[in-house]
Amino acid sequence: IYMISLKAVSKKFNTKQGQIVAVDGVNLDIKKGEIFGIIGYSGAGKSTLIRLLNGLEKPTGGKIIVNGQEITSISEAKLRQVRQKVSMIFQHFNLLWSRTVAENIAFPLEIAGVPKDKRADRVNELIELVGLEGRGDYYPSQLSGGQKQRVGIARALANRPEVLLCDEATSALDPETTDSILDLLISINEKLGLTIVLITHEMQVIQKICNRVAVMEAGHVVEEGDVLEVFQNPKQPITKRFVSQVSEKGQAEQTIQRLVELYPNGKLIKLVFVGEQTEQPILSKLIKQFDLEVNIVQGNISHTKSGAFGTLILQLEGNSSAIEDAIHFIHEQKVLTEVISND
Ligand code: ADP
16 A cells, blocks of 8 residues: 655764755555655755655665665666556746647656657647646746646656656746646545645645645654644644744634724725835824824834835724825835725
8 A cells, every 4th residue: 555665864964064864764555546755944954855756866764665665775677667556846947948739748658668649649648637628739938837737747747657746846937827736736635546645835826635644854864654643633733834834824814804893984094114114104194184083903113224124014993085195105105005894
């Protein structure tokens, strides 16, 4: 039932500065058909681990078993066979820039010696699978980031692998595109029963698509289990840090909701000071010129010689057209403005 097992796997690098232990005695079992996430901050050893799974690096200790085959001490020829079943997508897509979408996707088929007519059929199938219909003749430079990653995914699937390794595959994408790529990975996992192993530093990615997760720190897996269990009851400080990352974001949204409930009158408006201006002249103008009642609902501002940094949430009450004029005035200031509410 295990697609991948790591038994006391270590990887040490000898450098001029001395020995670096990138991966240190890692034990992991990844089940067939699951989406397994490895999360950790930069330098934790994630890339090294994924390169070990791919056979790109050899461990300096321990054993790696992929699909029942021990890959740490086999011949190059055997390793190549195993590697055909394991493919990878990358943060920066690693596409061939001088080749079209279709040619990129066909590349691994070419290398595997698939005849030309069969290649074309398979490429069309893959283009449809990843939602790139009509883009076969485009060059990578003519595609958005999300589309480039779709090409990367199609190419990785060309030779029908059993494992897809994802190396920070959405880290170069904006949040919406990230979501659509993660949705695609979920559907591929369901449709093809493919085992997916991904490394990331983003909790959202883990929470959205992974069944199980391992938390890595300084070459070790410090915590591991079902995603819900690990993050509902984090034991290690580092896991708690990842949890607080997302809950802070959720908290900010909650706080705003609460503020709207607490200050139902007038308008709530958020000002973000970016260092070019202070809040005082704005506040006095709102009060004196627009004749508004101004409540500072929340404020966290620090001052420098040239201006201020920080956020203010104001409640503006008064004549509604005066409020509108005031907001218009604020928009012209060197602050970022967001109208939160109300009526
Ligand atoms: P992550 O992917 O979590 O950021 P890495 O696996 O890239 O972590 O790196 C883990 C540690 O191993 C780091 O200290 C890194 O500098 C070191 N390292 C990785 N690859 C090499 C290498 N080829 N030679 C020397 N040190 C390396």
